[in-house]
Amino acid sequence: MIPAEQAPVLYDVERRGEARIARLTLNRPHARNAITVELAVALGDRLARAAGEADVVVVRGAGGHFCAGGDFAEVARLREQGSEALRPLFETFIGACESIATLPVPVVAAVEGYAMAGGFELIQSVDVAVVRSDAVLADNHANFGMIPGGGGSQRLPRIVGVPRALGHILLGDRLSGDEAARWGLVYRSAPPERFEETLDQIVANLAGKDRNALARIKHLVRAGLDAPLAEGLATEVEATLAHLGGAQAHAGIDRFLGRESS
Structure with a gap:
């Protein structure tokens, strides 16, 4: 059995008065929390669990980064078995992201460091995203001769409009947290020294509501x-x-x- 501290997604529920706040932490800091099948399965499981045990859910990454996207080593390993071997990676991750829309509690993303590819797509799936102003966000699939596989080609145009979405995905340019907020991609950007305070205020606001x-x-x-x-x-x-x-x-x-x- 994997020790709890080594699980791909850490899970904790904090009491704040009458409210319960579930904190999910993507826990592969050595790989900037890159997505594997194991992490995608754990994310979906923890989100479902949190829906029944908490009033607000916060998702963030360990080690100062949100999520660098799909794990290239895992993609390469599965690809050697044929393209169908990759299906569980993408379908499980998309399923976890899709489940957020059906949860009866708000899901907040706390974004710092890198949020690329699949991490960028996870941000598009949550209800409220709070980012550090110096975070680095991008759908950078095209930079590596790849295409979005976690829903970005469908969600991003619906959030920021076709011109910005298509231009961004094709070019693979990086966005700062401030730029992402100006685009309307995230709810709020905060400078590093105020990021935790801003996040705490938003979570407390949600936790205090019916x-x-x-x-x-x-x-x-x-x-x-x-x-x-x-x-x-x-x-x-x-x-x-x-x-x-x-x-x-x-x-x-x-x-x-x-x-x-x-």
Whole structure:
């Protein structure tokens, strides 16, 4: 059995008042947390576990880097067995990224150091990404004669638009954390000396909110991306009516009006 501290993804749940915060750490620092089949499987498993044990999930990398993308040694080893041998690597990682959209809790990426290729694609999958201003982000597949295999060709155009996405993927240029924020690729960039403080404030903000409200908001946004506008608006009305019938919504209205909840 692998010692817990050597697991490809470390897992811990922290109590903060009434809230529970799950911290997932990609744990291959010697390889800048490059993705292997083992890491992809562990990431999916830990995300599923966190959904039932926490109110907020934070994903970051060990050793000062987020994730350098797919592990080239693993890709080379699997490729020797034929292209189909590579399928589990890509499908498992894509499955872990896709699962984030269905989790009923917000998933936050804490990005520092390198976030390249698959790491860049993981950032596109989370709900809230916070980056250090000096982080280095890129879809650099084309620089190595490769193509995105973790969803980047589909997600990035939906996030930043086709001109920027296609230009970036084709050219493989690097982005700083500040540039990624200006593109709307991440929620916020913070200088190194304020990164941990900014991350903590965002996590605390989410942890202090009603879990059911956050889950419904997340579902509306995620599901609405795949539906016509009229259908999304109708779904929003139904979800709002259902939510307002709950006890937490009544308490929130009373707080807004300055009344004690009865």
